[in-house]
Amino acid sequence: xxxxxxxxxxxxxxxxxxxxxxxxxxxxxxxxxxxxxxxxxxxxxxxxxxxxxxxxxxxxxxxxxxxxxxxxxxxxxxxxxxxxxxxxxxxxxxxxxxxxxxxxxxxxxxxxxx
Amino acid sequence: xxxxxxxxxxxxxxxxxxxxxxxxxxxxxxxxxxxxxxxxxxxxxxxxxxxxxxxxxxxxxxxxxxxxxxxxxxxxxxxxxxxxxxxxxxxxxxxxxxxxxxxxxxxxxxxxx
Numbered sequence: 001x002x003x004x005x006x007x008x009x010x011x012x013x014x015x016x017x018x019x020x021x022x023x024x025x026x027x028x029x030x031x032x033x034x035x036x037x038x039x040x041x042x043x044x045x046x047x048x049x050x051x052x053x054x055x056x057x058x059x060x061x062x063x064x065x066x067x068x069x070x071x072x073x074x075x076x077x078x079x080x081x082x083x084x085x086x087x088x089x090x091x092x093x094x095x096x097x098x099x100x101x102x103x104x105x106x107x108x109x110x111x112x113x114x
Numbered sequence: 115x116x117x118x119x120x121x122x123x124x125x126x127x128x129x130x131x132x133x134x135x136x137x138x139x140x141x142x143x144x145x146x147x148x149x150x151x152x153x154x155x156x157x158x159x160x161x162x163x164x165x166x167x168x169x170x171x172x173x174x175x176x177x178x179x180x181x182x183x184x185x186x187x188x189x190x191x192x193x194x195x196x197x198x199x200x201x202x203x204x205x206x207x208x209x210x211x212x213x214x215x216x217x218x219x220x221x222x223x224x225x226x227x
Binding site: 004006042043045056058059091102104105106108 | 215
C-alpha cells in the first residue's frame with residue numbers, strides 16, 4: 001500500500017468545527033475512494049471519485065459531508081459542524097484506471113471529536 | 115444488499131499451526147473478493163484478490179479460495195508465524211470496478227510464539 005498518503009494522521013476537533021482530511025493517491029492512480037471505520041464496526045464505503053468527478057456517493061451522509069478530487073492536488077473529505085458520532089478512522093484508497101486491480105490504502109486519519 | 119460475515123471475531127493459535135479464516139457472503143453475484151490485512155494503527159494491505167471466474171489464488175504461505183455457490187471464501191495460512199498477527203478482512207465488490215467494497219468486520223489473529 002505504499003504511496004497513498006493521508007494527512008493528518010490524527011485530528012482533534014471540538015463539536016461544531018470543520019474537519020478537512022487529505023489524501024494523495026498513488027502516483028498515476030486516478031480513482032480515489034473514502035471509507036470510514038467506526039469503533040467495533042467494519043469499514044463502510046463513503047464515496048468514489050475520479051479526477052474532478054464524483055462517481056458514487058451513495059455512502060456519504062446527506063448533510064455536513066462532502067468530497068472532492070480536483071484536477072490538481074489531493075482529494076479532500078470535508079466534514080462540517082462535526083459531532084461526536086463522526087469520531088472514526090477515515091481511510092482513503094486508490095486504484096489505477098483499469099479498475100480490476102487491487103486497492104491501495106493509506107494509513108488513515110483518526111478523527112476525534114471532543 | 116450484500117452482507118459479509120467473518121466468524122470468529124478473534125482467533126489465537128500457537129506458532130507453526132496451519133489455519134483457516136472464513137468469510138461468508140449473502141449475494142453470490144460478486145465481481146471479485148479480496149482479503150486484506152490490517153495492522154494496528156495502520157492502513158490495509160491487499161493480500162489476495164480473486165476474480166469471480168476464479169476458484170483460488172496463492173501467494174507464498176497464503177491461499178484464498180472462493181465458492182460462489184455456497185457464498186464462502188477461506189484464507190488458508192500455512193505454518194503461521196508471530197508476524198502474521200493482525201486483523202484479516204474479507205471484502206467483496208459486486209460491481210465492475212473496485213468501488214463500494216463491502217467489508218466484513220474482520221478476524222483478529224494472534225499467533226503465539
